[in-house]
Amino acid sequence: MTTPAQIRHALLTNREIALIDLREEAEFALGHPLFAAQIPLRRLEIEAEWRLPRRDVPVVLYDDGDGLVEPAIATLRGLGYTNVQALDGGLAGWRDAGYELFEDVNSYSKAFGELVEHRRHTPSLPAEEVHALIREKADIAILDARRFDEYRTMSIPTGVSAPGAELVLAAKAVAPDPDTTIIVNCAGRTRSIIGAQSLINAGVPNPVFALRNGTIGWTLAGQGLDTGQTRQAPELPLEGADEARLRARNVAYRAGVKRIGLADLAELERDTSRTLYRYDVRQPAAFEAGHIPGFRNAQGGQLVQETDHNAPVRGARIVVADDLGPRADMTASWLAQMGWEVLVLDGGFDGPLETGSDGAPPPRGPEGRYKRPYEGTDNKAAAMQAYLDWEYGLVDQLARDGTHGFHVL
Structure with missing residues (x-):
């Protein structure tokens, strides 16, 4: 058994640890430790070797009294993992120790995004103001920082797909005039904040803003979204890429x-x-x-x-x-x-290369999936607003938790 206090100590001292929640994603999203990762028991054999590449890494498993831990330990040991233990008391033990439980998925990345906005005061524009700029045909460029498939499902009118890591390259290609205002959006908040702050950190000369609350804010403002768009940021010429x-x-x-x-x-x-x-x-x-x-x-x-x-x-x-x-x-x-x-x-692309996919496990199906309030076009207004309210509280929750180790430039 590993106690919650031992998990916390490992996190504070930056020792390797994999804290694995064995429940389905929808249950995981109701509450979990900040740095827990979710692998449902039914997928453990498929995903473990991919996500936990070192066989002697400390792995701590938990559920919420569901009887999942013992079969999971047997599965991992059968795969050759040698340092597998249960979390003492499971999720209830974590809660009883007085430690924080975080909701939703990808929680610590989202909490980090909120901390970035809090510390850097990342500039943002509300949906109504961006809508007015579009209507007035103002000199703006809207860059969508999500994956292309998410952009294609629904997007801000006139927006162009430029997934997060592409933004510094895309900004020069889409908005070569430094007077053009760049607005970065995602479905909710995190990728808008990180995307806009990426451009600011990189010293892009244009005025840069996040779309406040992304497509959620846009929808709550009663404004329509486009669907099926395929606009993508063009590739930069070599001189632009050098910059x-x-x-x-x-x-x-x-x-x-x-x-x-x-x-x-x-x-x-x-x-x-x-x-x-x-x-x-x-x-x-x-x-x-x-x-x-x-x-x-x-x-x-x-x-x-x-x-x-x-x-x-x-x-x-x-x-x-x-x-x-x-x-x-x-x-x-x-x-x-x-x-x-x-x-x-640095380098490596001038030598022998492999082609094709990386062999990742097949994607999960709909079973047990958490319905995200920021994906698709059929989300209820109350769920979207509740999601935003949750995100607004993450900075304070990080401070209460105290294990994150984040710093913001």
Whole structure:
């Protein structure tokens, strides 16, 4: 058994630990420790080897009195995991110890986004004002920081798809005139805040704002969304990419991100005492066309948004790669601020490359899924407002929890 106090100590001292919630996602979203990752028991055999690459990493399992822990321990030990224990008292034990429970999914990434806005006062515009600017045909560019499939489902009128890590590259391509106002949106708040602050951190000369509360705020204001759009930010000419590269590298440097070459990477791979995640942060099509062997694909903005899913071992190392550089540097700058030991790989794309997918487990189906109040077009106004109210309270909850280790540039 591992006690809640021992989990907390591991988090405070940055020791590797994977705290795994074995319930379905909808139950997980009702309340869980800040750095817990969710793998339902029925998916454990499929996902464990992918998400927990080191067999002797400390893994602590819990449920809420559902009888899931013992079969999960047997499954992991059958897969060769040697350091698997139960959380003493399960979720109730965590609660009884007086520790915080966080709702929703990707909670600590969202809490971090709220902390960024709180500390940096990231500028934002309400939906009504942005709607008026569109109607007046003002000199604005709306960049949607979500995945392309989310953008295609529903988007702000005139918006262009520019997923998070692409923003520093996309800004110059979409808004070459520094007088053009750039407005970054997502479905809710986090990727809007992180996206807008990315451009500000990188010193983009344009006025930059987040769309306050994203498409949720837009919908609550009674304004219509487009569906089925396919607009994407064009690729930058090489000279523009060079400028973006310098801007992004400077941000990564300020965040304390380290840079390594292939020889250094090989040394990290030989270190069996630490968990190592390797992510190519480009878009899926670019990844599948050619990537460094051993790297997985996680779009940079999504790696920041869904860090608990992509790197459930808190305290692990993360290496990010990108053929141009800005995507990796901006992604790494945020991961470093979230308390990760993150390194950017310089080079590697001029050698032998692999093609195709990274072999990730098949995606989860609808079973047990948490209905997100910010996805799709059929969300109820009360659920959307409740979600926003929850996000507004995350900064105070982080302070009560006290384990996050975040810092904001």
